[in-house]
Amino acid sequence: MSWPRAWKGLTPEKTKRQRVEKEAAAEEEDRQRRRNKKKGGGPT
Structure with a gap:
């Protein structure tokens, strides 16, 4: 799985x-x- 570049800026918690x-x-x-x-139902 390849993470987006923004991944580096995110904390695992977030x-x-x-x-x-x-x-x-x-x-x-x-x-x-x-x-x-x-x-x-209805139109899906």
């Missing part, structure tokens, strides 16, 4: 938090997608 937030956002999206599917 990137870890960003990854956790990204995962949480993805999970939330997943949940909403599933909920929409149950309701009959």
Whole structure:
């Protein structure tokens, strides 16, 4: 995996938090997608 140049300026803590937030956002999206599917969904 190649890191962007900006990686050097980031602290592990910060990137870890960003990854956790990204995962949480993805999970939330997943949940909403599933909920929409149950309701009959809409255009994807």
